[in-house]
Amino acid sequence: MLKILKYLNPKEWMLICISLLFIATQVWLDLEMPGYMSDITRLVQTPNSEMSEIWTAGGWMLLCALGSLVTSIIAAGIAAKIAANFSARLRSRLFDKVQSFSMEEINNFSTASLITRSTNDITQVQMLIVIGLQVLIKAPILAVWAILKITGKSWQWSFATGTAVAVLIVIVGIAITLVLPKFQKLQQLTDNLNRVARENLNGIRVIRAYNADEYQEEKFGEANHELTRTNLFANNVLSLMMPSISMIMSGLSLAIYWIGAILIQNAAAPAKIGLFSDMIVFSSYAMQVVMAFMLLIMIFILMPRAHVSAKRINEVLDTKPSLLDGPLTSSPVGRVGEVEFRHVSFKYPDAEDYVIKDISFTAKKGETVAFIGSTGCGKSTVVNLIPRFYDATEGEVLVDGVNVNEYEQAALRNKLGYVSQKAILFGGTVTSNVAFGDNGRDAVYDVVDAVYTSQASEFVEKMEDGYEAHVAQGGSNLSGGQKQRLSIARAIARRPEILIFDDSFSALDYKTDRKLRSELKKESSGTTMLIVAQRIGTIKDADKIIVLEDGRIAGMGTHEQLMETCDVYQEIAYSQLSKEELA
Numbered sequence: 001m002l003k004i005l006k007y008l009n010p011k012e013w014m015l016i017c018i019s020l021l022f023i024a025t026q027v028w029l030d031l032e033m034p035g036y037m038s039d040i041t042r043l044v045q046t047p048n049s050e051m052s053e054i055w056t057a058g059g060w061m062l063l064c065a066l067g068s069l070v071t072s073i074i075a076a077g078i079a080a081k082i083a084a085n086f087s088a089r090l091r092s093r094l095f096d097k098v099q100s101f102s103m104e105e106i107n108n109f110s111t112a113s114l115i116t117r118s119t120n121d122i123t124q125v126q127m128l129i130v131i132g133l134q135v136l137i138k139a140p141i142l143a144v145w146a147i148l149k150i151t152g153k154s155w156q157w158s159f160a161t162g163t164a165v166a167v168l169i170v171i172v173g174i175a176i177t178l179v180l181p182k183f184q185k186l187q188q189l190t191d192n193l194n195r196v197a198r199e200n201l202n203g204i205r206v207i208r209a210y211n212a213d214e215y216q217e218e219k220f221g222e223a224n225h226e227l228t229r230t231n232l233f234a235n236n237v238l239s240l241m242m243p244s245i246s247m248i249m250s251g252l253s254l255a256i257y258w259i260g261a262i263l264i265q266n267a268a269a270p271a272k273i274g275l276f277s278d279m280i281v282f283s284s285y286a287m288q289v290v291m292a293f294m295l296l297i298m299i300f301i302l303m304p305r306a307h308v309s310a311k312r313i314n315e316v317l318d319t320k321p322s323l324l325d326g327p328l329t330s331s332p333v334g335r336v337g338e339v340e341f342r343h344v345s346f347k348y349p350d351a352e353d354y355v356i357k358d359i360s361f362t363a364k365k366g367e368t369v370a371f372i373g374s375t376g377c378g379k380s381t382v383v384n385l386i387p388r389f390y391d392a393t394e395g396e397v398l399v400d401g402v403n404v405n406e407y408e409q410a411a412l413r414n415k416l417g418y419v420s421q422k423a424i425l426f427g428g429t430v431t432s433n434v435a436f437g438d439n440g441r442d443a444v445y446d447v448v449d450a451v452y453t454s455q456a457s458e459f460v461e462k463m464e465d466g467y468e469a470h471v472a473q474g475g476s477n478l479s480g481g482q483k484q485r486l487s488i489a490r491a492i493a494r495r496p497e498i499l500i501f502d503d504s505f506s507a508l509d510y511k512t513d514r515k516l517r518s519e520l521k522k523e524s525s526g527t528t529m530l531i532v533a534q535r536i537g538t539i540k541d542a543d544k545i546i547v548l549e550d551g552r553i554a555g556m557g558t559h560e561q562l563m564e565t566c567d568v569y570q571e572i573a574y575s576q577l578s579k580e581e582l583a
């Protein structure tokens with residue numbers, strides 16, 4: 001927990017010091033009041049005392065109460081401000097950190113857990129800071145000050161107070177031991193609930209189509225039930241604490257008055273009034289002592305969960321991204337766009353087997369290199385190594401003759417236009433989706449050109465508001481083919497040196513696929529293109545086709561060469577095209 005406090009800035013530390021002053025003042029004012037109460041008790045019992053003296057003591061007592069109220073309001077306001085600013089900063093740090101993660105780290109944490117950590121976990125820490133800043137500072141001051149005030153009165157009263165505090169500590173100790181492991185589990189179960197809810201919402205169409213609502217409800221019910229059960233256990237244990245504390249406080253009052261009654265009865269007549277006044281004051285201070293420990297208990301209730309949350313937040317913030325920036329901000333040969341794989345092998349983190357093995361090829365400037373092969377043979381994996389979604393396990397991936405690890409990630413990715421297998425669009429407009437990212441161009445003609453090349457202008461211009469038409473989050477108001485065309489337009493609009501299409505044409509009909517490729521050829525001459533495809537028709541005209549089988553290169557060459565030399569390619573070709581089309 002303490003570790004996370006290093007993210008507090010100097011201004012917030014200063015505010016903490018100021019709130020410390022207010023809290024100390026509040027405690028001082030609170031502890032002054034029993035003194036005035038004692039004066040009033042004494043004055044009331046002393047014959048011939050002046051009414052004005054009672055009024056004066058009462059007035060001071062009232063002022064102390066008002067002062068305590070004002071200082072506590074100010075301290076609470078400062079704590080709320082510190083906690084809100086601190087958690088906002090923590091949230092943006094977490095967001096930035098996650099942005100720097102490679103797919104490996106994101107998969108390790110899981111998306112659901114990263115969301116819980118950025119929301120629920122931060123709220124736990126925020127709550128602890130709001131309450132903790134007031135209570136954690138107040139409780140020890142109050143406890144020490146109140147104990148100092150009552151020491152030297154009567155050992156019997158001190159003994160009763162000490163016993164009450166000891167019982168309190170034992171009860172809290174037991175409760176914390178029972179509850180602490182549950183808090184750890186609570187955050188994990190919240191992750192799980194989040195994961196099931198996300199899966200359900202993402203797959204809602206399939207769930208409906210397969211009438212799998214009940215199955216999903218069961219899954220959600222299980223996660224929900226488990227979370228509720230753990231929550232209930234923790235809350236039940238904690239709910240026993242408040243009545244126990246009340247009982248201890250009442251018991252202590254009773255003990256003080258009982259002991260007081262015996263002391264007063266046994267005392268000589270002149271000492272009786274003094275003892276009575278002492279008893280009133282002592283019982284007030286004793287309550288303050290118990291109150292101080294009660295405040296500490298509140299912290300103990302909040303602390304374990306916030307501690308678990310802080311640990312989970314720190315785990316993310318302390319994770320060193322496995323993908324580190326290289327020193328180069330541009331390639332030494334300028335804008336070329338050559339891609340070379342030198343004996344590249346790769347296995348996914350935590351996987352045992354290599355997914356691609358000993359891949360070597362070169363895509364020269366302006367060339368189109370295509371990858372084809374059966375499902376799961378490693379085509380996407382090959383092209384995903386170029387933008388460094390993962391780093392090669394063995395061998396080298398070079399862009400313009402330089403290992404991709406040598407580039408600053410932003411510089412490397414600015415050379416690339418990447419279209420993923422699944423079209424991803426963001427909430428906004430057509431233009432904001434096409435002119436997207438660091439070197440995404442704002443110029444209207446770039447967007448219009450790119451939309452035209454990707455065969456999207458027809459449907460975009462038909463949309464209400466055209467290029468400014470609303471695109472829902474995930475592009476859910478567009479068809480699969482429309483989404484794919486806009487994501488292709490996004491890559492083209494960057495005018496990159498290298499275009500990577502990871503099976504991006506499969507959502508397009510044959511006619512659009514053909515037109516798009518011919519426009520692309522005209523528009524992007526000089527741009528190196530790497531195309532992963534399922535259809536021979538899409539890649540037939542490529543300068544080089546690489547046939548993959550079980551992660552290895554089974555053949556490389558033009559369509560004509562492969563038709564003569566590569567069995568795997570022939571098999572794919574014959575399964576897709578007629579003899580006439582192939583001729």
Ligand SMILES: Nc1ncnc2c1ncn2[C@@H]1O[C@H](COP(=O)(O)OP(=O)(O)OP(=O)(O)O)[C@@H](O)[C@H]1O
Pocket residue numbers: 348351355373374375376377378379380381382421503
């Ligand atoms: N994130 C991942 N973690 C572990 N293994 C993975 C991961 N992504 C893919 N794989 C495995 O790597 C292999 C190659 O996957 P890849 O997506 O590269 O195949 P592909 O040839 O592009 O397939 P498709 O044509 O179906 O898209 C598959 O066996 C897959 O199970």
